[in-house]
Amino acid sequence: MGIIARRGMLGSIGAGLAVGAMGNMPLWARAKRKLGYAVVGLGSYATQQIMPRLAQCEFAELRALVSGTPAKLEKFGAQYGIPRTHWYDYRRYDRIRDNPDIDLVYVVLPNSMHAEYAIRASQAGKHVLCEKPMAVSAAECEAMIAAARAARRKLMIGYRSQFEPHNLRAIELVKSGFVGRPTLITSEHGFHIQPRQWRLDHALSGGGSLMDIGIYSLNAARYLAGEEPLEVSAMESTDRNDPRFATVEDRIDWQMRFPSGAIANCVSSYSSGHNAFRVTGTKGWVGMDPATSYAGHRMWTRRDAQTSEVTLPPPGKDQFVAQLDHLAESVLTGIPLRASGEEGLKDLQLIEAIYRSARERRVIKLA
Ligand code: NAD
Numbered sequence: 001m002g003i004i005a006r007r008g009m010l011g012s013i014g015a016g017l018a019v020g021a022m023g024n025m026p027l028w029a030r031a032k033r034k035l036g037y038a039v040v041g042l043g044s045y046a047t048q049q050i051m052p053r054l055a056q057c058e059f060a061e062l063r064a065l066v067s068g069t070p071a072k073l074e075k076f077g078a079q080y081g082i083p084r085t086h087w088y089d090y091r092r093y094d095r096i097r098d099n100p101d102i103d104l105v106y107v108v109l110p111n112s113m114h115a116e117y118a119i120r121a122s123q124a125g126k127h128v129l130c131e132k133p134m135a136v137s138a139a140e141c142e143a144m145i146a147a148a149r150a151a152r153r154k155l156m157i158g159y160r161s162q163f164e165p166h167n168l169r170a171i172e173l174v175k176s177g178f179v180g181r182p183t184l185i186t187s188e189h190g191f192h193i194q195p196r197q198w199r200l201d202h203a204l205s206g207g208g209s210l211m212d213i214g215i216y217s218l219n220a221a222r223y224l225a226g227e228e229p230l231e232v233s234a235m236e237s238t239d240r241n242d243p244r245f246a247t248v249e250d251r252i253d254w255q256m257r258f259p260s261g262a263i264a265n266c267v268s269s270y271s272s273g274h275n276a277f278r279v280t281g282t283k284g285w286v287g288m289d290p291a292t293s294y295a296g297h298r299m300w301t302r303r304d305a306q307t308s309e310v311t312l313p314p315p316g317k318d319q320f321v322a323q324l325d326h327l328a329e330s331v332l333t334g335i336p337l338r339a340s341g342e343e344g345l346k347d348l349q350l351i352e353a354i355y356r357s358a359r360e361r362r363v364i365k366l367a
Contacts, residue, residue: 035328036063038088038102038126040117041109042072044132049294050108051080053320059328063101066093078123093117097124104327106158107131110204115140118155122147127154129327133215134344136206137354141345148151154337156327157344161221163322165315166288166297169222170279173286174224179305180283182262185224187217187277189250189292190269195244208238208248210351214268216292217277218354221256221264229256229264231365232350236359250255254354257290 037060044225054062064086067073073087088096096102105121107114107130118128128148134141134157135180150156161167174182190213198204199212210218222228238245248258250271256264267274278287284303290296295318299310317325323339330337353364 007097009294011048033332034059034061035063035103035331036101037104037129037324037328038066038086038096038099038121038123040066040093040105040107041113042067042069042076043108046106046108047076049108049320050324051076053318053324055268056317056321057325057328059325059332060104063310064088064096064099065274066090066096084184084334094120094124096121096126102103102126102174103331104129106324110198111206112136115144117231119143119147122151122153122155125151125153127156127327127331129156129158129324130341130344131158132219132344132347133206133211133351134341134348136211136348138348141216141341141348145341145345148341154327154331155341156330157335157339157341158323159339159343160319160323161216161220161292162223162339163326164292164319165312166299167223167292168290168309168312168333169312170277170286170299171223171226173301174281178283178301179279179281179285182225182279182281184262184279184280185221185262185264185277186266186272187221187224187264187291189213189216190267192273193244193270197265200246200248202247205248207273207351208245208250208252209268209270210249210354213270214252214266215347215351216275217266217268218350220277220292221266222346222350224277225258225260225262225264227258227260227262228346229258229350229366231257231363232353232357233363234354236358252354252358254357256350259312 037054051062062080065073065076065082066088068090075086078278105126105128107117109117111133114130118130121128205211232251232254236249236252238250251269254266275291276289277291278285285302288297288299300306301310329335353366357364
């Protein structure tokens with residue numbers, strides 16, 4: 001079924017539901033209930049995680065594809081019923097401007113391409129969801145924010161863990177005082193990287209494990225602390241004889257000191273497996289392992305000499321769907337945007353400070 005036919009059908013279903021499921025939504029939002037995403041870069045994350053989830057969204061759907069590989073456009077165009085008029089290669093990308101079915105653009109390209117494709121989407125008048133890391137430098141992040149602002153369009157970063165229910169519960173528990181005053185956050189992320197891929201090419205990745213997986217340690221430490229660090233101190237360990245690490249770092253460990261006095265100890269690695277965090281305070285702790293995986297999250301708490309596993313009911317929307325819907329809902333209804341460009345910029349500023357600390361072997365004070 002083509003897009004026009006599907007949109008027509010949605011319109012009539014929407015009309016039938018108007019007072020029930022959408023009762024609290026303003027009239028103008030009901031009229032155009034689902035916004036259309038164009039997905040840019042049809043690699044493994046886009047095709048295996050994101051595109052299937054778009055079919056489950058309440059406020060959005062897949063309406064266009066952008067790829068440099070004609071065979072991928074044929075394959076996924078057929079699979080998702082996207083007509084040829086809504087296929088773009090990178091050369092024709094700016095013509096998304098003329099396609100009113102596209103409201104939102106999801107940039108899922110190698111890191112060094114994020115800034116260019118996000119900025120071009122903003123300039124085409126589209127709202128942008130951009131994968132993490134937002135870009136490969138803080139200066140690029142600033143240019144992306146400026147482009148979105150100039151176009152009066154939204155810019156969100158793909159921090160899916162900020163939409164994952166266990167992570168949200170952990171944040172809530174810390175905020176509510178369950179652990180007492182937080183004193184130590186440990187946050188570890190790493191995996192064994194396979195050779196010969198863009199993540200190991202600095203020109204495309206902008207850096208090693210920190211840009212790719214360590215950013216989860218960093219972002220989680222910040223959202224668990226609920227405050228921004230004052231200083232950072234880092235140490236890098238990379239075997240430069242390993243051909244995987246000719247241009248990017250393997251392992252980088254760092255500490256951050258927060259205004260409350262809490263310390264974060266963070267791990268980022270391309271040669272060992274980690275996916276965990278724990279916030280320890282004066283009264284107890286809350287921890288997760290795995291913490292930021294695609295699925296299978298587990299959480300424990302400790303208070304009054306008692307350790308308990310926390311189980312949550314299955315969520316209505318998983319983290320991917322919740323993230324995809326959030327940008328659309330924010331555009332439709334004006335709810336404040338979470339995981340904004342400013343949030344992505346903060347991580348890039350810290351990543352630059354972490355690299356600098358490791359390089360110069362000293363503590364870096366943050367503004
Ligand atoms: P991938 O290699 O599977 O896909 C990258 C896509 O970009 C491919 O379709 C490739 O053809 C295209 N591309 C265009 N120009 C390219 C070039 N010059 N070199 C290499 N590829 C080029 O990578 P991926 O795992 O899908 O990652 C894409 C982005 O998504 C990255 O920014 C990554 O950090 C992010 N990501 C996020 C998560 C998450 O959980 N949030 C998970 C995986 C990846």
